[in-house]
Amino acid sequence: xxxxxxxxxLPHLDAAYNLARWLVGNPAxxxxxxxxxxxxxxxxxxxxxxxxxxxxxxxxxRNTSYSWVRKNRPTQLADEFDETIHSDERAxxxxxxKLLSRAQSERVREALQRLPLTFREVLVLREIEGxxxxxxxxxxxxxxxxxxxxxxxxxxxxxxxxxxxSGREA
Amino acid sequence: xxxxxxxxxxxxxxxxELGFERTLEVEAHLASCSVCSSEVQSWKDVRMAMQGSELxxxxxxxxxxxxxxxxxxxxTQKTPWFQGSIWAVGGAAFATAVLLISFVTMRPAxxxxxxxxxASHIRSMMADHLMDVVSTDQHTVKPWFDGKLDFAPPVQDFxxxxxxxxxxxxxxxxxxxxxxxxxxxxxxxxxxYVWPAGNNGSSAIRTQTINGYNVVSWKKGGFEFxxxxxxxxxxxxxxxxxxxx
Numbered sequence: 188x189x190x191x192x193x194x195x196x197l198p199h200l201d202a203a204y205n206l207a208r209w210l211v212g213n214p215a216x217x218x219x220x221x222x223x224x225x226x227x228x229x230x231x232x233x234x235x236x237x238x239x240x241x242x243x244x245x246x247x248x249r250n251t252s253y254s255w256v257r258k259n260r261p262t263q264l265a266d267e268f269d270e271t272i273h274s275d276e277r278a279x280x281x282x283x284x285k286l287l288s289r290a291q292s293e294r295v296r297e298a299l300q301r302l303p304l305t306f307r308e309v310l311v312l313r314e315i316e317g318x319x320x321x322x323x324x325x326x327x328x329x330x331x332x333x334x335x336x337x338x339x340x341x342x343x344x345x346x347x348x349x350x351x352x353s354g355r356e357a
Numbered sequence: 358x359x360x361x362x363x364x365x366x367x368x369x370x371x372x373x374e375l376g377f378e379r380t381l382e383v384e385a386h387l388a389s390c391s392v393c394s395s396e397v398q399s400w401k402d403v404r405m406a407m408q409g410s411e412l413x414x415x416x417x418x419x420x421x422x423x424x425x426x427x428x429x430x431x432x433t434q435k436t437p438w439f440q441g442s443i444w445a446v447g448g449a450a451f452a453t454a455v456l457l458i459s460f461v462t463m464r465p466a467x468x469x470x471x472x473x474x475x476a477s478h479i480r481s482m483m484a485d486h487l488m489d490v491v492s493t494d495q496h497t498v499k500p501w502f503d504g505k506l507d508f509a510p511p512v513q514d515f516x517x518x519x520x521x522x523x524x525x526x527x528x529x530x531x532x533x534x535x536x537x538x539x540x541x542x543x544x545x546x547x548x549x550y551v552w553p554a555g556n557n558g559s560s561a562i563r564t565q566t567i568n569g570y571n572v573v574s575w576k577k578g579g580f581e582f583x584x585x586x587x588x589x590x591x592x593x594x595x596x597x598x599x600x601x602x
Contacts (some may be wrong), residue, residue, distance in 0.1 A: 188425065189373045193591065196477070200421055200424070201413075201415050205414045208414035214417070217414070217421075218417070222423065222427060225428065226427070229428060238568075239568070239569040240417065241568075241569030244598065292407075295406040299407070299412075309428060310407070314404055315407055315412055315413055317589050318589070319589050319590065319591075320372065320374055334370065335365055336365075338368065339368055342400060342403075345403065
């Protein structure tokens with residue numbers, strides 16, 4: 188492995204695995220995807236001209252994961268666009284706010300795993316991996332404004348799930 | 358409920374993506390609007406739950422070992438392409454990549470100090486040499502540096518602010534011995550490099566990003582500070598602020 192690749196790309200292995208693991212949902216397939224993504228990364232490494240190597244690698248991991256999902260779990264992609272019911276309306280959420288105060292990791296994990304792929308992805312990148320809007324835009328290839336609105340809808344959706352899981356207040 | 362603050366503004370605030378003035382604006386609003394402040398609080402609660410270690414899937418140890426085996430192997434592999442395995446295809450691609458890379462890597466390189474520090478940060482994560490003294494107690498970490506350096510670095514724990522001190526070590530930056538303080542932020546590791554500045558002045562906080570790592574620099578009380586992490590810039594700046602109250 189070239190030294191520069193080892194220094195710039197390999198340190199982001201955890202980030203790569205975490206993303207793949209969340210996108211495909213199981214350890215064995217996530218490992219395959221990470222291996223394939225690293226091979227691709229190495230192949231395209233001469234095209235990498237510096238900059239954010241984590242975002243660069245995650246973009247490859249994301250594309251590899253999406254190819255896998257398209258092939259093996261095509262239904263996951265189908266429910267991507269049916270989330271029009273949640274507008275920017277805020278008044279109704281307030282009642283649910285309290286329900287989250289003691290949200291446990293396990294409940295959050297389940298709720299997150301149930302979200303449509305694109306929502307799950309944006310939340311994992313922002314909240315678990317700690318990427319900025321700009322980095323998320325780089326990884327997913329969508330505009331910053333779109334990142335913000337899908338993040339917003341994803342949050343609302345996750346919170347609805349968590350609220351529903353613990354029973355709503357009247 | 359007659360709040361007019363746009364939801365995106367609130368979320369951008371939550372994500373540390375607002376500029377200084379906008380941040381103050383939103384904070385002023387939050388102080389007076391219970392709808393928005395409970396909104397922000399509820400998301401912070403979810404965020405706390407998400408940043409718990411159980412939700413971060415770290416790569417299993419054997420995966421890195423596999424990759425290390427896989428990647429150099431493909432370099433010299435003589436497996437015929439028609440064996441049909443993806444790894445063989447990868448191997449052929451790799452051979453091509455190696456040729457290309459050998460040209461690409463011949464770049465002029467006088468590393469800047471910040472690059473030097475990022476390289477040191479990466480080494481500290483890879484070589485299992487993150488800490489020489491492991492302690493969350495500043496009164497243990499500070500004396501540990503005694504006699505090892507020709508200066509006494511300021512050592513503080515910021516656990517109450519969400520940045521617990523984890524330990525310290527010695528390192529070399531630009532041919533001089535420096536103190537490194539290690540802090541945690543959720544699952545991120547932050548290395549804070551400290552060495553004496555030429556004078557007693559202070560400076561504003563500056564930020565830059567190198568190879569996906571964020572570097573925040575400042576000067577305070579006669580010391581130069583560089584905080585490096587894969588943590589986002591906003592939260593890294595917050596740590597810098599704690600050093601300069």
